[in-house]
Amino acid sequence: MSKYKVNLKINNIPISVDEGTTILEAARKLNFNIPTLCHHDDLCVAGNCRVCVVEQKGARLLTASCATPVSEGMEILTNSMKVRQARKHIVELLLAEHNADCTKCFKNGSCELQDISNEYRIGTHVFLDLVKEKDKIQDISSPSIVKDDSKCIRCQRCVRTCSQLQAVSALAVTRKGNHMRVSTFLDKPMNDVVCTNCGQCINRCPTAALTERSYIDQVFDVIYDPSKFVVVQTAPATRVAIGEEFGLEPGTRVTGKMVAALRRLGFDKVLDTDFTADLTIIEEGNELLSRLKQALVDGKEVALPMMTSCSPGWIKFQEHLYPEFLGNLSTCKSPQQMFGPLAKTYYAEKVNKNPADMIVVSIMPCTAKKFEAERPEMRGSGYKDVDFVLTTREMGMMIRQAGIDFNKLQPEGYDRILGESTGAAVIFGATGGVMEAALRSAYEIVTGREVPFGNLNIKPVRGMEGVKEAAIKIKDVKPEWKFLEGVELKVAIAHGLANAKVLMDRVKEGKADFHFIEVMACPSGCIGGGGQPIPTNMEIRKKRASGIYDEDEQMVIRKSHENPEVIELYDKFLHEPLGHRSHDLLHTHYYPRKRH
Amino acid sequence: MENKIKKVDLIFEKVDQLAILDKSFKRSSDEIILDVIDSGLRGRGGAGFPTGLKWKFARNEESDQKYVICNADEGEPGTFKDREILTQVPEKVLAGMALCGKAIGATEGYIYLRAEYNFLLPMLHEKMREFNQQMKDRNFEFTVFVRSGSGAYVCGEETALMESMEGHRGEPRNKPPFPTQRGYLGKPTSINNVETLVFALMIANYGPQTFKELGTFDSRGSKVFSIAGDTPKAGIYELELGMSLEDFVNEFGDGDTKAVQVGGASGFCVARKHFKETLIGFEGIPTGGSMMLFNSSRSMYNILHDYLEFFEEESCGQCTPCRVGCQQLLKGIEAVKRGNKSPAYLETLQKLSDTMRIASKCGLGQSVGNPFNSIINNFREEIIY
Ligand code: SF4
Ligand code: SF4
Ligand code: SF4
Ligand code: SF4
Numbered sequence: 001m002s003k004y005k006v007n008l009k010i011n012n013i014p015i016s017v018d019e020g021t022t023i024l025e026a027a028r029k030l031n032f033n034i035p036t037l038c039h040h041d042d043l044c045v046a047g048n049c050r051v052c053v054v055e056q057k058g059a060r061l062l063t064a065s066c067a068t069p070v071s072e073g074m075e076i077l078t079n080s081m082k083v084r085q086a087r088k089h090i091v092e093l094l095l096a097e098h099n100a101d102c103t104k105c106f107k108n109g110s111c112e113l114q115d116i117s118n119e120y121r122i123g124t125h126v127f128l129d130l131v132k133e134k135d136k137i138q139d140i141s142s143p144s145i146v147k148d149d150s151k152c153i154r155c156q157r158c159v160r161t162c163s164q165l166q167a168v169s170a171l172a173v174t175r176k177g178n179h180m181r182v183s184t185f186l187d188k189p190m191n192d193v194v195c196t197n198c199g200q201c202i203n204r205c206p207t208a209a210l211t212e213r214s215y216i217d218q219v220f221d222v223i224y225d226p227s228k229f230v231v232v233q234t235a236p237a238t239r240v241a242i243g244e245e246f247g248l249e250p251g252t253r254v255t256g257k258m259v260a261a262l263r264r265l266g267f268d269k270v271l272d273t274d275f276t277a278d279l280t281i282i283e284e285g286n287e288l289l290s291r292l293k294q295a296l297v298d299g300k301e302v303a304l305p306m307m308t309s310c311s312p313g314w315i316k317f318q319e320h321l322y323p324e325f326l327g328n329l330s331t332c333k334s335p336q337q338m339f340g341p342l343a344k345t346y347y348a349e350k351v352n353k354n355p356a357d358m359i360v361v362s363i364m365p366c367t368a369k370k371f372e373a374e375r376p377e378m379r380g381s382g383y384k385d386v387d388f389v390l391t392t393r394e395m396g397m398m399i400r401q402a403g404i405d406f407n408k409l410q411p412e413g414y415d416r417i418l419g420e421s422t423g424a425a426v427i428f429g430a431t432g433g434v435m436e437a438a439l440r441s442a443y444e445i446v447t448g449r450e451v452p453f454g455n456l457n458i459k460p461v462r463g464m465e466g467v468k469e470a471a472i473k474i475k476d477v478k479p480e481w482k483f484l485e486g487v488e489l490k491v492a493i494a495h496g497l498a499n500a501k502v503l504m505d506r507v508k509e510g511k512a513d514f515h516f517i518e519v520m521a522c523p524s525g526c527i528g529g530g531g532q533p534i535p536t537n538m539e540i541r542k543k544r545a546s547g548i549y550d551e552d553e554q555m556v557i558r559k560s561h562e563n564p565e566v567i568e569l570y571d572k573f574l575h576e577p578l579g580h581r582s583h584d585l586l587h588t589h590y591y592p593r594k595r596h
Numbered sequence: 597m598e599n600k601i602k603k604v605d606l607i608f609e610k611v612d613q614l615a616i617l618d619k620s621f622k623r624s625s626d627e628i629i630l631d632v633i634d635s636g637l638r639g640r641g642g643a644g645f646p647t648g649l650k651w652k653f654a655r656n657e658e659s660d661q662k663y664v665i666c667n668a669d670e671g672e673p674g675t676f677k678d679r680e681i682l683t684q685v686p687e688k689v690l691a692g693m694a695l696c697g698k699a700i701g702a703t704e705g706y707i708y709l710r711a712e713y714n715f716l717l718p719m720l721h722e723k724m725r726e727f728n729q730q731m732k733d734r735n736f737e738f739t740v741f742v743r744s745g746s747g748a749y750v751c752g753e754e755t756a757l758m759e760s761m762e763g764h765r766g767e768p769r770n771k772p773p774f775p776t777q778r779g780y781l782g783k784p785t786s787i788n789n790v791e792t793l794v795f796a797l798m799i800a801n802y803g804p805q806t807f808k809e810l811g812t813f814d815s816r817g818s819k820v821f822s823i824a825g826d827t828p829k830a831g832i833y834e835l836e837l838g839m840s841l842e843d844f845v846n847e848f849g850d851g852d853t854k855a856v857q858v859g860g861a862s863g864f865c866v867a868r869k870h871f872k873e874t875l876i877g878f879e880g881i882p883t884g885g886s887m888m889l890f891n892s893s894r895s896m897y898n899i900l901h902d903y904l905e906f907f908e909e910e911s912c913g914q915c916t917p918c919r920v921g922c923q924q925l926l927k928g929i930e931a932v933k934r935g936n937k938s939p940a941y942l943e944t945l946q947k948l949s950d951t952m953r954i955a956s957k958c959g960l961g962q963s964v965g966n967p968f969n970s971i972i973n974n975f976r977e978e979i980i981y
Binding site: 045046047048049050051053060061062064067068069082085086089090093094096097126127128130153154156172173175176177178179180 | 748765767912916944947
């Protein structure tokens with residue numbers, strides 16, 4: 001974009017900004033805050049809620065500051081009488097259409113509509129109440145997502161998220177006028193449509209119209225049930241984000257405090273999904289090597305590129321939209337779902353508990369994990385592998401409800417076993433992390449040497465670019481891997497389903513000769529997951545990512561195959577990767593689904 | 597009484613439109629555009645943007661592709677003039693589009709036809725085939741296509757119309773960018789109402805002077821009106837602009853006219869006491885063409901109620917002031933009528949409609965305040981009791 005400067009005045013203060021800057025951005029530069037609702041940094045401009053209107057001298061109409069670029073000589077007032085009156089009216093109108101029972105609302109205290117109503121001290125009674133009774137019936141068909149139309153302010157952030165960032169378009173605007181609302185194909189329940197449960201729409205919804213299905217009460221119930229042995233696992237991306245729920249900077253590493261808080265909450269054992277992330281690398285790495293061998297040595301038809309399977313939103317996306325490639329997905333369960341059956345078999349035996357009395361709770365950055373845990377095939381242990389999935393946000397709420405002063409907690413360590421992890425597992429939380437972890441191990445297994453990147457940091461697979469590609473030449477291999485001598489291993493990484501679609505379309509057209517593809521459903525990977533603290537935007541995601549990479553660098557062990565507990569697990573229990581037990585407990589299969 | 601209303605016949609007059617085009621094609625874009633600017637022609641859809649300027653903006657944009665759109669989505673209640681123009685003189689509409697194409701440098705034109713007028717399609721297709729061939733014969737690269745709308749009122753709004761043409765939901769876009777900068781498929785587009793295009797053609801035919809001599813300083817030329825309501829002379833008339841409402845009512849009223857709604861549902865309601873001072877035109881009350889006369893048998897409450905029901909349904913629903921505002925105005929007058937709200941609530945609603953006027957995203961929401969405030973101001977009693 002050209003960098004012409006435009007001169008204007010905002011509230012009589014002159015400012016010079018780049019051409020193309022919006023009035024909203026220019027005002028922020030002068031530290032004038034203009035309230036917004038339909039605006040979100042991650043999304044294209046909508047300009048439809050109108051709370052950001054400002055007055056332009058000489059113009060009859062007020063201007064939506066989020067949608068209007070500055071122009072030379074403009075004089076803007078962000079808080080004139082006209083603006084104040086209009087803004088109040090607009091918020092009053094929104095509230096008239098809104099079921100504002102804040103005290104029992106999941107978003108109470110973190111709601112953008114509530115914030116602006118508070119700022120302007122607006123009640124709901126200025127205009128007539130227009131909330132439709134039928135809209136008060138929540139859609140709880142999905143195990144992941146609750147849709148409450150009586151809370152919807154029609155800002156369409158969710159619609160733009162679902163189509164722009166996720167290329168799913170499960171949500172769309174239907175009807176017009178007073179009947180206009182956000183809905184699904186033929187108004188079907190959320191669980192019956194193409195929705196991937198990624199929760200990205202939740203992250204961008206300014207109200208409680210879209211929230212996660214919350215299982216907090218059920219989890220407290222089992223915690224207080226003395227007959228239950230409740231273990232909790234925490235995903236890699238939660239530790240750099242949970243601090244935000246307690247006012248800390250995004251990306252602050254609070255792993256130890258989080259463990260301490262979970263222990264205070266009354267979980268019997270606090271364990272780490274990172275452990276099974278390491279395990280995933282072993283199983284998945286071996287699966288890749290075995291597919292490559294079948295292709296290169298045995299000349300068999302195998303599905304390549306192999307695709308990662310740890311992101312349940314991505315799995316469902318694939319099941320709906322690219323069913324012809326289901327064979328390319330790794331058969332490995334996700335780390336969450338590997339953890340469940342191991343906890344209820346191997347671990348139960350170790351701690352001498354009856355798996356029937358054992359409850360596995362996961363803390364995930366992801367709403368799709370709730371759906372994943374409910375999949376009928378996820379009962380490898382003979383029990384439901386994972387009983388309850390909570391988001392990072394729900395964990396924050398539990399900690400607050402229990403009156404635990406998070407910031408004052410002294411760090412504590414995870415319980416053993418299933419609590420040991422490596423740097424490789426931690427980076428699962430960021431886009432490219434699974435790939436990096438896999439390469440660290442695979443390269444070393446095949447060549448006996450560490451990956452040829454400085455300090456194990458495989459920079460080409462990191463960063464926020466939508467689709468990343470990298471290639472590693474494999475040289476001087478160990479004798480048993482000689483079929484890989486000189487092979488250039490080609491990999492690609494996509495995050496956010498819109499980018500996944502770009503990549504998949506290339507694969508479909510035969511224009512991608514990759515061996516291995518990593519896809520994460522959420523923008524920036526799990527750190528930007530649909531269950532992470534709100535708000536999220538690129539800046540915040542970058543901070544969380546750097547928190548993740550810092551944690552990796554701090555770890556003593558940084559390669560999955562060196563995780564001593566994983567080694568022990570194979571010695572004593574699984575015996576070998578891709579073996580019989582692994583197959584029963586750690587691998588799964590997928591189904592095609594309808595497209596709407 | 598002397599008849600002060602001047603009838604004109606530019607729109608429906610049969611002309612040799614091909615001869616006009618042949619003449620125009622020999623001229624430069626600039627010359628064509630200058631004539632339209634000079635004539636003072638303003639868009640006949642209601643908003644009244646100077647047509648020549650619009651063409652100039654579109655002409656000045658650099659682009660590999662530009663479009664001409666003929667907006668035949670005339671949704672204003674009480675308007676039916678465009679249908680008549682399309683029925684009577686479709687050739688002139690097509691020729692007007694080609695003229696615009698020549699002026700701005702577009703090679704494709706689209707007629708966006710309101711769904712209710714789909715019965716015109718077979719005839720239009722026939723005319724278009726003929727016309728497209730005629731353009732080919734002249735080595736003038738310009739092809740006309742037709743697109744059928746879905747009948748949403750808001751699709752008369754230029755950018756919503758283009759969204760709809762692109763296969764999206766008919767929701768107005770943010771402006772800027774304006775259609776002349778980024779219009780249909782992101783390309784510079786001149787979008788003109790049916791009547792405007794025909795007038796442009798007639799200006800090319802007779803020169804700007806003839807047109808300029810008609811009307812007033814701000815409102816040049818003549819305009820086609822759809823006259824309806826309590827009148828013995830309902831129908832379509834082309835009249836010189838700038839007449840007073842009093843003269844109009846003398847000509848078309850039934851002797852008992854208590855109010856005239858100028859400009860359809862989104863226009864202003866003028867009460868008898870203001871007829872004399874009210875001018876029809878841009879210095880007075882502009883109109884897309886709909887004139888509805890009401891005599892003393894009408895309840896202004898019912899009329900306002902009908903309009904508000906219409907807007908409550910037809911708002912696209914994307915922006916808050918319009919979507920919720922329309923519902924509040926409708927439910928609000930109902931509540932006052934029933935006595936659930938005090939009459940003073942009408943003032944609250946008038947303030948709200950003022951906000952809708954300046955804060956809504958498009959012309960629809962911005963104009964609801966016109967009928968609302970004018971009817972409440974003029975007929976407050978009828979609304980309350
Ligand atoms: S969504 Fe916000 S405003 Fe609405 S009830 Fe919940 S907290 Fe209150
Ligand atoms: S959860 Fe994801 S796929 Fe489902 S509606 Fe929301 S954004 Fe779309
Ligand atoms: S569900 Fe949320 S994001 Fe979607 S339109 Fe409603 S309020 Fe906006
Ligand atoms: S003013 Fe009405 S019709 Fe126009 S964009 Fe807003 S809601 Fe849609």
